[in-house]
Amino acid sequence: MAGCLEADFQFPMEDPLDELATTIKRKCETLPPLSSKCCIYRIPRNLRKINEKSYTPSLISIGPFHRGNPNFQAMEEQKLRYLQRFIQRNSNRDLEDYLTASMKWEKEARDCYLATISLSSIEFTEMLVLDGCFIIEFFLTWRRGDFDPTDRIFHRPALSQAILRDLKLLENQIPFFILEILYNIAFEDNEKAPSFLKLTCECIIGPNKIPDHYQKTKILHLVDFLRTYYLPPEKKETCYEGQDWEFPDGISELHESGVTLKVDKDDKFLNIKFEKGVLYIPELMLENYTESQLRNLVAFEQCHYPRESFVVDYVLFLDSLIYDRKDVEVLVNHGIILNSPGSSEDVYRLFSNISKGTTYSRATFYYADVCRRLNDYCGTPWNRWKAILRQEYFSNPWSMISTIAAVVLLILTVIQTYCDIIQLQY
Known part of the structure; x- marks a missing residue:
């Protein structure tokens, strides 16, 4: 009889949720402590x-x-x-x-x-x-x-x-x-x-x-x-929340709208400036390993400096200036991009792809003020008219001479007409 009682008796089973909770707690207890010194990452x-x-x-x-x-x-x-x-x-x-x-x-x-x-x-x-x-x-x-x-x-x-x-x-x-x-x-x-x-x-x-x-x-x-x-010499903290700014048009459009493009010999490629209608961009030598270097700088900022992403902002800004091969040719012709290994299509593809997968903050975008002032400048009709005059009528010495001759002829014609009218009245 006693043997039957012993066979029928069973210990209560542990609740599966309690067992799971214990397992998770043990895993949490064995986690290595986090360190604020972390700075070397695997690429996302x-x-x-x-x-x-x-x-x-x-x-x-x-x-x-x-x-x-x-x-x-x-x-x-x-x-x-x-x-x-x-x-x-x-x-x-x-x-x-x-x-x-x-x-x-x-x-x-x-x-x-x-x-x-x-x-x-x-x-x-x-x-x-x-x-x-x-x-x-x-x-x-x-x-x-x-x-x-x-x-x-x-x-x-x-x-x-x-x-x-x-x-x-x-x-x-x-x-x-x-x-x-x-x-x-x-x-x-x-x-x-x-x-x-x-x-x-x-x-x-x-x-x-x-x-x-x-x-x-x-x-x-x-x-x-x-x-x-x-890094820029002065890492100014920008904040444009609540203010409107948009990326500018492609560089060929900006050029046609009156923006003068000049190469800056500064070897720090982040130092882009827009002053008095002139956009200064440091030259960028595209060599065999330039893409790798830029991509790793971008990846490092994405992981470690999300609020100070100067290189990310740079590639995004340049990507906004390069809509097609025509824009690349403008940058190459002005000596801003020195493209030794590839074609204009390669440069276009580089900047189109290098910004993919990146995130940025509009509130701290380093070139926000440059973008805003570029758009304001190009939105002024007088600047576009000046650009049309310069590109259509003063682009080379012969067209300039022809334009001046035409203006002089027009003035002489007007004077002659005025003199004829005066003579008829008397």
Whole structure:
């Protein structure tokens, strides 16, 4: 009898919802803490699907996102060779010193990545040292110019250019402060060595002095370094909420409406100005890697600077000026776009596609005032009439002479007619 009672007795089953709630709570408890230092992102899918090649390394993996990809295995040997060369720059330091310094800052470096990095502490530290020392040695070799005869990168200019392009990809980054730490160890006793900031400027931008705003800004990584260089000197906070502004017509329409177009030799392409009927646009050299650079700057701003998206605003503004190939030809003829590798159709397609998938804020759009003043200027009839006169009658010396002759003839005819009328009256 007792055995029957034991067989019939059953423990109450746990409520499925309670079990699910417990599971979710455990997952929440194991979430890694969020960090405000995050600055290295994977490219959002809506941008990547438009042109995946622009965001993907071609030769070398830097950082954790593309680490282990067999396509970049050949460059791992070069990293080791560059590491050997770099360590020899300071005979008082050995590899352990660089590893120790990097491991000390491991947490801060991990916090810079949006995704959780699954590498162990040893693997992560190895990555920081190998990749960081490679970048620094690459810059030092680039700056010095006298290459080792056995160097397999700089004796092939296409390779060095491709690597420099890969170093400007958002997914191919390590924190800038790690690079500075490694560099400062190597040159701690060398007072003549430039700062790593200056070295980076010489290699990525050119042999110019360091812009003042670098001293006031914490550089996050090489993509952020590039963006910081191009920032306007005065990042004025614009606000046009409640005010009407629209994107202007294509550049050929603006030109026909009386806007004078002039190229600005400023190498900071964001500095577009409209003053007294003249639209100043800095020249833009379209080379093989320009699209990749612009796309990664745009992606970085979309992820990290949604309220200060100067590069996004730039590509949107230029896209508004380029409706068709005719607009491209106007920009090329004025020396604003220097298009070395492709046709007008390629330029049109570039700016049509590069702004796809991006979002922007009308309230903080950097060129809102330029757009508004352009539209106001073109909406004034007198400016259009002046443009028609200039384009139709004063576009070249012969048409100008013909026009002046016609006006003089008309005046003489009127005078003659007046004199004839006066004679008839008397």
